[in-house]
């Protein structure tokens with residue numbers, strides 16, 4: 573294990589934490605459309621960590637202060653930030669462990685280190701807007717105010733994305749095509765189409781479908797000239813179960829779409845003769861092209877998840893035995909699917925305190941026990957463990973995210 577030991581000594585890395593924000597709410601930290609160049613001054617001493625963030629406009633000074641010493645664990649951020657080749661980081665884990673906070677703070681840190689960065693939420697229950705304290709809804713790229721280099725966020729509306737997919741697939745394999753074929757006396761092929769049950773799939777989508785479509789949509793954005801500047805893409809993924817199903821879903825969808833396209837070819841050749849007899853014009857370029865494009869993107873999603881040179885899945889967890897067990901299963905599944913995974917963030921570790929109340933003492937004991945299970949876990953012990961403290965302020969708005977990022981991503 574490349575990090576600090578998971579014993580009680582781990583807790584010595586934090587002193588009691590106190591954070592002030594000069595009485596300004598983080599939610600008002602930066603106004604939209606203001607000049608957002610920052611003076612960014614992190615300073616560390618042996619047991620004091622402070623970060624001043626000053627915006628040119630409006631004239632407000634935010635200070636996030638803590639008497640915490642930086643953690644001992646090293647995330648290997650240097651390696652993550654090096655190089656201009658585009659890299660993808662997918663952060664995932666159990667619900668509520670801090671995936672969004674970790675993902676967003678990483679994105680802010682990339683942007684502050686010179687990388688034009690895109691952070692994407694593929695979690696159906698988005699929280700990017702809440703995390704940045706900025707309205708990012710709308711399914712398109714929105715500039716985040718604050719960081720030095722461009723930082724954009726994208727919240728994909730999963731239902732809308734699925735609806736688009738439905739429209740494309742229905743015009744190929746839905747009732748329109750079936751009725752047309754019935755009319756042409758090609759009922760047998762129509763029955764085969766029915767067997768694909770694509771409509772059913774879209775009415776009761778399996779978990780992971782939305783996310784697969786969401787990721788394919790991101791790829792669609794990134795293919796455009798306008799957005800090829802991004803060198804770091806950070807995904808805030810949906811909770812564990814969805815992510816796992818997502819891994820096998822591209823294969824499934826690829827197979828379904830592949831069948832539809834094959835069938836479509838058969839239909840085209842069968843109907844072209846009829847059309848020539850009845851003098852009907854050639855088909856306009858129809859939705860098949862779109863479907864083919866979608867299929868290509870699905871293949872790219874699958875490849876992306878497994879590309880060790882450009883992609884890494886970072887598991888986020890908390891120090892409880894239950895969360896760690898789930899993380900271990902997630903790690904095993906990711907490895908089985910050949911998804912590159914190197915780092916484990918253990919979030920919300922209790923800071924050291926000289927005077928624990930009974931409750932805190934119990935909690936600390938539990939956390940110590942949970943951390944020691946990581947050391948003995950065959951899957952997780954191989955990963956670089958990054959310890960992130962539980963801070964006594966809500967991680968909301970760019971200044972707070974910068975603060976968290978500087979503690980976690982070192």
Ligand SMILES: Nc1ncnc2c1ncn2[C@@H]1O[C@H](COP(=O)(O)OP(=O)(O)OP(=O)(O)O)[C@@H](O)[C@H]1O
Nearest residue numbers: 667668669670671672673699920961962963966967
């Ligand atoms: N290290 C931390 N210290 C204090 N609060 C934290 C920390 N990490 C996360 N939180 C808080 O915990 C809550 C949940 O965090 P977050 O939204 O990042 O989790 P999530 O795993 O993305 O949740 P979900 O699965 O619901 O999307 C938020 O209020 C966040 O501010």
